[in-house]
Amino acid sequence: LGxxxxxxxxxxxxxxxxxxxxxxxLEKKFKDLYVNRGYMEINTPTIEFYDVFxxxxxxxxxxxxxxxxxxxxxxxxLRPDITTPVARIAGTKLKDSYYPLKFFYSLNVxxxxxxxxxxxxxxxxxxxxxxxxxxxRADVEVIVTAIKALLEAGIDDFKIELGHAQFFKxxxxxTNLDSLEIEKIRNYIEDKNFGALKDFLENMELDxxxxxxxxxxPRLFGDxxxxxxxxxxxxxxKALIALNNIEEIYNVLDNIGLxxxxxxxxxxxxxMDYYTGVxxxxxxxxxxxxxxxxxxxxxxxxxxxxxxxxxGFALNLDNVTEIxxxxxxxxxxxxxxxxxxxxxxxxxxxxxxxxxxxxxxxxCELSLIESIEDNLRYxxxxxxxxxxxxxxxxxxxxxxxKNKVRRSWDMGGEL
Amino acid sequence: xxxxxxxxxKGRLEKDAVKIFEAIGLDCNELKEKSRKxxxxxxxxxxxxxxxxxPDVVTYVExxxxxxxxxxxxxxxxxxxxxxxxxxxxxxxxxxxxxxMPDVDLYSGYNHKKIATKYPNVAKSHFGKKGMDVEIIxxxxxxELAPIVGLADAxxxxxxxxxxxxxxxxxxLESVCDISARMxxxxxxxxxxxxxxxxxxxxxxxFLDRA
Numbered sequence: 335l336g337x338x339x340x341x342x343x344x345x346x347x348x349x350x351x352x353x354x355x356x357x358x359x360l361e362k363k364f365k366d367l368y369v370n371r372g373y374m375e376i377n378t379p380t381i382e383f384y385d386v387f388x389x390x391x392x393x394x395x396x397x398x399x400x401x402x403x404x405x406x407x408x409x410x411x412l413r414p415d416i417t418t419p420v421a422r423i424a425g426t427k428l429k430d431s432y433y434p435l436k437f438f439y440s441l442n443v444x445x446x447x448x449x450x451x452x453x454x455x456x457x458x459x460x461x462x463x464x465x466x467x468x469x470x471r472a473d474v475e476v477i478v479t480a481i482k483a484l485l486e487a488g489i490d491d492f493k494i495e496l497g498h499a500q501f502f503k504x505x506x507x508x509t510n511l512d513s514l515e516i517e518k519i520r521n522y523i524e525d526k527n528f529g530a531l532k533d534f535l536e537n538m539e540l541d542x543x544x545x546x547x548x549x550x551x552p553r554l555f556g557d558x559x560x561x562x563x564x565x566x567x568x569x570x571x572k573a574l575i576a577l578n579n580i581e582e583i584y585n586v587l588d589n590i591g592l593x594x595x596x597x598x599x600x601x602x603x604x605x606m607d608y609y610t611g612v613x614x615x616x617x618x619x620x621x622x623x624x625x626x627x628x629x630x631x632x633x634x635x636x637x638x639x640x641x642x643x644x645x646g647f648a649l650n651l652d653n654v655t656e657i658x659x660x661x662x663x664x665x666x667x668x669x670x671x672x673x674x675x676x677x678x679x680x681x682x683x684x685x686x687x688x689x690x691x692x693x694x695x696x697x698c699e700l701s702l703i704e705s706i707e708d709n710l711r712y713x714x715x716x717x718x719x720x721x722x723x724x725x726x727x728x729x730x731x732x733x734x735x736k737n738k739v740r741r742s743w744d745m746g747g748e749l
Numbered sequence: 750x751x752x753x754x755x756x757x758x759k760g761r762l763e764k765d766a767v768k769i770f771e772a773i774g775l776d777c778n779e780l781k782e783k784s785r786k787x788x789x790x791x792x793x794x795x796x797x798x799x800x801x802x803x804p805d806v807v808t809y810v811e812x813x814x815x816x817x818x819x820x821x822x823x824x825x826x827x828x829x830x831x832x833x834x835x836x837x838x839x840x841x842x843x844x845x846x847x848x849x850m851p852d853v854d855l856y857s858g859y860n861h862k863k864i865a866t867k868y869p870n871v872a873k874s875h876f877g878k879k880g881m882d883v884e885i886i887x888x889x890x891x892x893e894l895a896p897i898v899g900l901a902d903a904x905x906x907x908x909x910x911x912x913x914x915x916x917x918x919x920x921x922l923e924s925v926c927d928i929s930a931r932m933x934x935x936x937x938x939x940x941x942x943x944x945x946x947x948x949x950x951x952x953x954x955x956f957l958d959r960a
Contacts, residue, residue, distance in 0.1 A: 526934070622811065
């Protein structure tokens, strides 16, 4: 017993001082952005019933969820994502609400990843969901909010990549492959495994035209020209509607002046049972995986009792914090302006002075330490610029910590 | 040109891969010089080469510190992480096989079978597909030894010519799948350095199609 008391679980982190301040600052930027665009904040329980996440089109593997039993023997999980609890709320408590509902959240999610791979098991997701409306305006709103969030954070070297769930689904409908075969093809396309895809298709009973069509799919990524290329090789109605949909969104983004962040990947075919429309991911230079993902999921909420269209995105706040740290932007400054050192008998006076300094906009700390030497040491370590010295029956003065110079101070005068 | 970093699996694959890169016009002389350096730079194409052990190649690519990796399919199957697998380089060809001593009947009877291997995930998934419960023993060195000394009933390993098996009196019971070296690409790099990476993929693919 007690063997692990000095350690923290794999994949978790203690986040201290500068790192924590940076994370909070970014979190607040995102929250302000969402509020300013008309989203309302929600919180959901950290623990949920396993059943909430156990549906057919759910994409979170059960082995990646932290599970435990409650006092009645029911299976509980630490929430592995926020979108599903949002869907639960939308399908139950808010089923008779007005629409659209615009939510945002900034909450921790939990996944057990493989060990020793520098992956976090607890991360903060910041994101939005728009419930109850299925149109271009909503899709654009979500994507623009995502772009604005990354820009607001101070990232500008990124690409938002758009795909569409119906493109792949439409093309697969043209074939008479069964669901297992389609799943194989989906995996090859998702991994851009060109060779294996071709080999697999050549062993299926497909005409040459369809084989070429499907083999081209994972190569259909890049700028907006990809849409035109894709139109040339399919006449499937669903697929064509999907292409029009992406193009419409591109045109709007172009008008807003955001198209330089935009790219297309029609081979984006992850979580195909979950997503139903436009899907997108954001990639940032210096981060090996996407930092933000989202899309339209019109079939999720019906698991909870009401059919409602929905779209949204989530960004990984910890990843964004890492990126900003790497960019070496001086984002947070934890230094203080004043340390008020006082004789014990002058504690009321010291409080008054500290309050006055704070009212003038200075960050001011009341000293908890006895001697002036110890205060100086503390101020140096803590990066405090000045010590305000308040002694019995002597004139108070300000000590410049760096230069060790005394200055006098009269109340109300300039500092 | 944006900088590309390519992680090569040290050893035999490295030499075969260098041949391909030279054939498409990449100068690899610095790489070929015997030295202890682990990172090499090619000025002309702005490409870095790093040398690593096979599983590390996959890790570097997954984390995006290398954009591209050259690594055997055996490693990809064992460590299966998130990356794009874009080209079958057709080098380092071999096979995953199940082998045992000649008198072993691995597929009948209800008793628990023991399998020694360097590739526990590959072995687990292979026997899982067959519906067989097996106990897997991870071995680091020469796996062929395990059935001889009686540690395991059979082995799952890669086989090139089969001579090591033969010399040790083992026979192949079945072949699991073919293996060759692959070019893998980090998912973010593929999008952020699309032009450079596609260019390289196309050149390599053209060379392979000609060969």
